[in-house]
Amino acid sequence: MTPSYLARNESGELHRRAERLMELLQACDICPKLCGVNRLRGEVGFCWSGVDPVVSAVVPHFGEEPCLTGTRGAGNIFFGNCNMRCVYCQNWQISQDWKGQRRNTVSIEGLAEAMLALQDKGCHNINLVSPTHFVPQIVAALAIAVPRGLRLPLVYNTNAYDSVPVLRLLDGIVDIYLPDLKYSDNAMAREYSVAGNYVEASRDAVKEMYRQVGPDLVLDDAGLARRGLIIRHLILPNEIAGSRECLRFIAEELSPAVHLSLMAQYYPTNKAHRKDLISRKIRAREYADVLEMLEEFGLENGWTQEFAATEVGRPDFASAAPFAWEGGIAPAPLTLTRPDSLTG
Ligand code: SF4
Structure with a gap:
């Protein structure tokens, strides 16, 4: 199964989408913050990001879901800055330090080279972490990397605070959506992430992702994800994440x-x-x-995490090796809730 962006590249559509997306930076409405700033002229909005992508780390990653990690790792590209401000963000060193992240600014060509370097390392996919505010630059980089031989599936690993019109421009380009559905109450989203319209925005975004690639998760013979939707949900203390309503939404408005x-x-x-x-x-x-x-909601497919998972996998982006396993410690495994539930 080949990544769907290959057909878009052959038809010229990949270039057209990149051009259309780059135009949106003139009055940026790339995400639901709708800042309206001209990023092509150096203005910045809530995400502190201009026209050049900020790439904070490029690493094979062994802590994602098993169908993404495989044996050689997911090919993670961590983007700097963010369109949310989670007070508990574990990647805060790169997501909320915009001055420090200036040193990680790269060209679009440099982003394309990062994709190709991960492929050369044997990674199973390109896992775009916090990609939302750099979607135009990502598609522009893809239009460079694909003619140079990129063939890995794209994983869109997002906080789900995404814009539906922008996601529509990713239709047929992204093969695997990996949104983290974080809240079911806008008051909580405002208090803990400065995203007061998160619930409507994230639900609309996840519905669009589902429309494009859901509900099945397609695996290859090696058990690696090739296409589909995986929704993450991080449980927060004192029911801050509104887990019940998040799970109800998934089961009733998407599919169990x-x-x-x-x-x-x-x-x-x-x-x-x-x-x-x-x-x-x-x-x-x-x-x-x-x-x-x-x-209760009949959600049988996917993974759960060991309760002790807090003890491993904490990144330190100030280190040359940000993840624990690079020092020899294995990440906590994610356990398949129903092993026969994946389609291939
Ligand atoms: S991508 Fe950044 S500048 Fe654009 S709307 Fe979102 S937060 Fe604002």
């Missing part, structure tokens, strides 16, 4: 067949200690409650 990746790895970092309700890890009871909801 959707593959869900339930994350237990929350730990207070960044500025989380300043807000009482989110200043601790989740409790075993809170995790067990959400596991019961999977059954």
